[in-house]
Amino acid sequence: MTAESYDPREIERRWQRVWADERSWEVSNEDDGRPKSYVLEMLPYPSGEPHIGHLKVYSVGDAIAHFKRRTGHRVLHPLGYDAFGLPAENHAIKTGQHPRESTEASIAEFRRQFNDWGVSIDWSRELGTHEPSYYRWTQWLFLRLFEQGLAYRKEAAVNWCPNDATVLANEQVVDGRCERCGALVEQRQLEQWFFKITDYADRLLDDLETIDWPQSVVTMQRNWIGRSEGAEVVFHCDDLDTDYPVFTTRPDTLFGATFFVMAPEHPDVLRLDDSPEVREYVRRALAASAEERGEEDREKTGVALGRTVTNPVNGEQIPMYVADYVLMEYGTGAIMAVPAHDERDYEFAVKHGIEIRRVIEGGEDGEDGELPYTGDGPMVASGRFDGLHNREAFERIVAWLGDEGKGEPAVNYRLRDWLLSRQRYWGCPIPIVHCERCGLVPVPDDQLPVVLPDIDDYAPEGRSPLAAAEDWVAVDCPSCAAPARRETDTMDTFVDSSWYFLRYCDARNDAAPWDRDVLRGWMPVDQYIGGVEHAILHLMYARFFTKAFADIGLLDVQEPFARLFTQGMVTRDGAKMSKSKGNVVSPRELVDEFGADAARCYILYVGHPAEGGDWNDKGIEGIARFLARLWRAAADAAAQTEPSEGPAGEPTAVLRKAHWAIDKVTTDLGERFATHTAIAAVIELVNDMTKQRDDLLATPEGASQYRFAAATAGSLIFPFAPHLGSEVYELLTGRRVWEEPWPQADPALLVADTVTIVVQLNGKVIDRFEAAVGIAEEEQERIARASERVAERLDGREIVKAVVVPGRLVNLVAR
RNA sequence: GCGGAUGUGGCGGAAUUGGUAGACGCGCCGGCUUUAGGUGCCGGUGGCCUUGGCCGUGGGGGUUCGAGUCCCUCCAUCCGCACCA
Numbered sequence A: 001m002t003a004e005s006y007d008p009r010e011i012e013r014r015w016q017r018v019w020a021d022e023r024s025w026e027v028s029n030e031d032d033g034r035p036k037s038y039v040l041e042m043l044p045y046p047s048g049e050p051h052i053g054h055l056k057v058y059s060v061g062d063a064i065a066h067f068k069r070r071t072g073h074r075v076l077h078p079l080g081y082d083a084f085g086l087p088a089e090n091h092a093i094k095t096g097q098h099p100r101e102s103t104e105a106s107i108a109e110f111r112r113q114f115n116d117w118g119v120s121i122d123w124s125r126e127l128g129t130h131e132p133s134y135y136r137w138t139q140w141l142f143l144r145l146f147e148q149g150l151a152y153r154k155e156a157a158v159n160w161c162p163n164d165a166t167v168l169a170n171e172q173v174v175d176g177r178c179e180r181c182g183a184l185v186e187q188r189q190l191e192q193w194f195f196k197i198t199d200y201a202d203r204l205l206d207d208l209e210t211i212d213w214p215q216s217v218v219t220m221q222r223n224w225i226g227r228s229e230g231a232e233v234v235f236h237c238d239d240l241d242t243d244y245p246v247f248t249t250r251p252d253t254l255f256g257a258t259f260f261v262m263a264p265e266h267p268d269v270l271r272l273d274d275s276p277e278v279r280e281y282v283r284r285a286l287a288a289s290a291e292e293r294g295e296e297d298r299e300k301t302g303v304a305l306g307r308t309v310t311n312p313v314n315g316e317q318i319p320m321y322v323a324d325y326v327l328m329e330y331g332t333g334a335i336m337a338v339p340a341h342d343e344r345d346y347e348f349a350v351k352h353g354i355e356i357r358r359v360i361e362g363g364e365d366g367e368d369g370e371l372p373y374t375g376d377g378p379m380v381a382s383g384r385f386d387g388l389h390n391r392e393a394f395e396r397i398v399a400w401l402g403d404e405g406k407g408e409p410a411v412n413y414r415l416r417d418w419l420l421s422r423q424r425y426w427g428c429p430i431p432i433v434h435c436e437r438c439g440l441v442p443v444p445d446d447q448l449p450v451v452l453p454d455i456d457d458y459a460p461e462g463r464s465p466l467a468a469a470e471d472w473v474a475v476d477c478p479s480c481a482a483p484a485r486r487e488t489d490t491m492d493t494f495v496d497s498s499w500y501f502l503r504y505c506d507a508r509n510d511a512a513p514w515d516r517d518v519l520r521g522w523m524p525v526d527q528y529i530g531g532v533e534h535a536i537l538h539l540m541y542a543r544f545f546t547k548a549f550a551d552i553g554l555l556d557v558q559e560p561f562a563r564l565f566t567q568g569m570v571t572r573d574g575a576k577m578s579k580s581k582g583n584v585v586s587p588r589e590l591v592d593e594f595g596a597d598a599a600r601c602y603i604l605y606v607g608h609p610a611e612g613g614d615w616n617d618k619g620i621e622g623i624a625r626f627l628a629r630l631w632r633a634a635a636d637a638a639a640q641t642e643p644s645e646g647p648a649g650e651p652t653a654v655l656r657k658a659h660w661a662i663d664k665v666t667t668d669l670g671e672r673f674a675t676h677t678a679i680a681a682v683i684e685l686v687n688d689m690t691k692q693r694d695d696l697l698a699t700p701e702g703a704s705q706y707r708f709a710a711a712t713a714g715s716l717i718f719p720f721a722p723h724l725g726s727e728v729y730e731l732l733t734g735r736r737v738w739e740e741p742w743p744q745a746d747p748a749l750l751v752a753d754t755v756t757i758v759v760q761l762n763g764k765v766i767d768r769f770e771a772a773v774g775i776a777e778e779e780q781e782r783i784a785r786a787s788e789r790v791a792e793r794l795d796g797r798e799i800v801k802a803v804v805v806p807g808r809l810v811n812l813v814a815r
Numbered sequence B: 001g002c003g004g005a006u007g008u009g010g011c012g013g014a015a016u017u018g019g020u021a022g023a024c025g026c027g028c029c030g031g032c033u034u035u036a037g038g039u040g041c042c043g044g045u046g047g048c049c050u051u052g053g054c055c056g057u058g059g060g061g062g063u064u065c066g067a068g069u070c071c072c073u074c075c076a077u078c079c080g081c082a083c084c085a
Helices: A008-022 A052-070 A086-095 A099-116 A132-147 A197-210 A215-225 A251-256 A276-287 A290-294 A343-352 A390-404 A500-506 A516-522 A537-552 A587-594 A596-605 A619-640 A653-672 A675-697 A700-717 A722-733 A777-785 A788-794
Strands: A036-041 A074-076 A151-161 A166-168 A186-195 A228-237 A242-248 A259-262 A302-310 A317-323 A334-337 A407-412 A432-435 A439-442 A474-476 A483-486 A527-531 A564-567 A570-572 A613-615 A754-761 A764-772 A799-805 A809-814
Touching: A008 A099, A008 A596, A008 A722, A036 A052, A036 A516, A052 A074, A052 A527, A052 A564, A052 A570, A052 A587, A052 A596, A052 A653, A052 A675, A086 A099, A099 A587, A132 A151, A132 A439, A132 A500, A132 A537, A166 A186, A197 A215, A197 A537, A215 A537, A215 A564, A228 A251, A228 A390, A242 A251, A242 A259, A242 A334, A242 A407, A251 A390, A259 A302, A259 A343, A276 A302, A276 A317, A302 A343, A317 A343, A334 A343, A390 A407, A500 A516, A500 A537, A587 A596, A587 A619, A596 A619, A596 A675, A596 A722, A619 A675, A619 A700, A619 A722, A653 A675, A653 A700, A675 A700, A700 A722, A754 A777, A754 A788, A764 A777, A764 A788, A777 A799, A777 A809
Parallel strands: A036 A074, A036 A527, A259 A317, A527 A564, A570 A613, A754 A809
Antiparallel strands: A151 A166, A151 A186, A228 A242, A228 A302, A228 A407, A259 A334, A302 A317, A432 A439, A432 A483, A474 A483, A754 A764, A799 A809
């Protein structure tokens, strides 16, 4: 037994110093002929200190980055901080501490811990989105989008959180409540800034096919964009002589439209009918919260408007209603209602005694089933379209409407424009000046950044806290020099994080957000890693920015993230870790107790990183034991063997095992991200070494193979446990493992001398035998048939067939 | 309701192409080392019965010489969306 023992603290500190002193992970923008690889973890939001999810994402990302480097790539692996945002501001309101102070304290803590974890970051590219040197370019990019009409201002019914006193994006409203504080969201009419992401709906949808993302994320994005194809059909109201277009995905059911419904917000509702009942209904509908209105089994309420519209296909007058199950935001805010073939319309019609007219046959067994029927079938009660299949009638009716000027094919999206303005302090100022004469005036590029001023009172009161900074707000119009006022809203922090991956490529450029040629050298991100919680918002916004910037000619890719890996959540006792449950595992404590290598390995070992994984306090001890075993094996090898160029003598089992492990880790990590089985393979190797230690060390050849196996284990564990990997490798070879090419398995050593052949009788395993590799099929079958166990079990039956799988098994079929 | 996943020992999880189910780790049992505890090392560990078997990958059915893996069906759990016309 070696006198000294494994001391991760000392080893880890030593290697961290080497990497920092030598700037081992910095990478130049110069092309040196090697293929590039851009490995990126999602931008962390610095709040308090890092949690277990951060440890996981960097453990995964760092393993990939190291693997890429050692397989010949020039790797960009940068890091920064998503530093603007509400939590820091709410903290400021509570404590009076400036958000910059609390944020920077947190950044310092994050930086310290990332360093303690030994993550291979190119620190020369570090950035914080709250730094003027960064948000100067956020503002610059905003102005480019403004010039293109992609950033615009309009009054809109917006989601208003009464608690945070700010507007929320649709995406930040969950079940009618503020995603952040849980308060019921209200609707307000306010002037707001939007990005025109809807212009990109089709491209955002189509280009999902060009990227290698998890199917579930692609599906979520697709659903969020929510493209539906159908037709716009015009219904005319004779009383007001007004056309009311509606969007429908089922023009084939037009002959079954027996009423017409408008959303309570529709501007024409009171023009059509301003009776007390209608006024009261509209008033109550508008007062209802989004949550109340969205309740699932809520009754379909509504009031008749006392007017009719003309169904364009048959000239029928059908009654108009106002009902809150119709949404103003989608389509035209009015619908044609076909109760026989739409569940919602059916429910409403039953309640209000409206005619239900079947126009498509079908249902169970081709017979007419119950209504509402939403499936396909032949058309009935539809005039000259009778008898056609409804899918065909769909096309014909749309064509006919087009000829008559009563409709046309149309596409609708669920996606809404991105509301980016926030009435909060701690965010990027919007670089616009409001001038009475000139209107919205962009701040000239050479006056950027518009610096966020220091203020004393952060509490929002329905307007941005910045509005109180009079000296800052009052400004001369950049266009006409008349007294004007700055925009006091700040940007949604999603704006900051929608382009940071571009800035990393050219992080110290102070003449532009980036140089187009430099960007061409790095983009797209080859491997993006983060949590599923960003499956929609962040990833959609970043894709939109990338496409918009490509259109402006600022860059040359259409998609920012070629490959996406979404990690699963680490749970404890099957439950999500949370402070309130008191079941959080602190990375800092883990690293203090077991070392960063053990913490990183364990989190990658507990299961496939894409899945969740249940934290087990005892589990990490097993990994710590394994690392100590590897350290001791290396120490023994170093003490009892001489350095050599490679393993000597005839290959023994341990040498084969080492090559087996090389092969296994290479495919598991390189192709499947299966870090858990990759680490298990190294554990197996080290366990085998430990068992054969005394025998191997007894001969010079055995010792050299033992030494080789230990160095190989160090080399293979390096992507997961970089400190110990470096230590072991240096001890045994005198070289730096991260400068070494990734080891290659010798195919000759991957094949064993013998294989176990299984003998099955009618598919059940009853015997096994050892055979030389490459045994002839006939020989394999002969031995199997000769098995005593077969004879014992045959019991008078006859072997009628033998299935031979070479090198694997023989299945004897007896009858 | 729609969409996406997932169901394997006491637990986390392996089995990558239809071919030895349970790798590896935790836990547990036994042994050795140790003054003792811990550490370390060695062996065992899916279930059931009489030492040889039988059963076993959420349930049921199917395809196949052979199914955790493919097909049908049902159930359960998780995630996302949800009055989107």
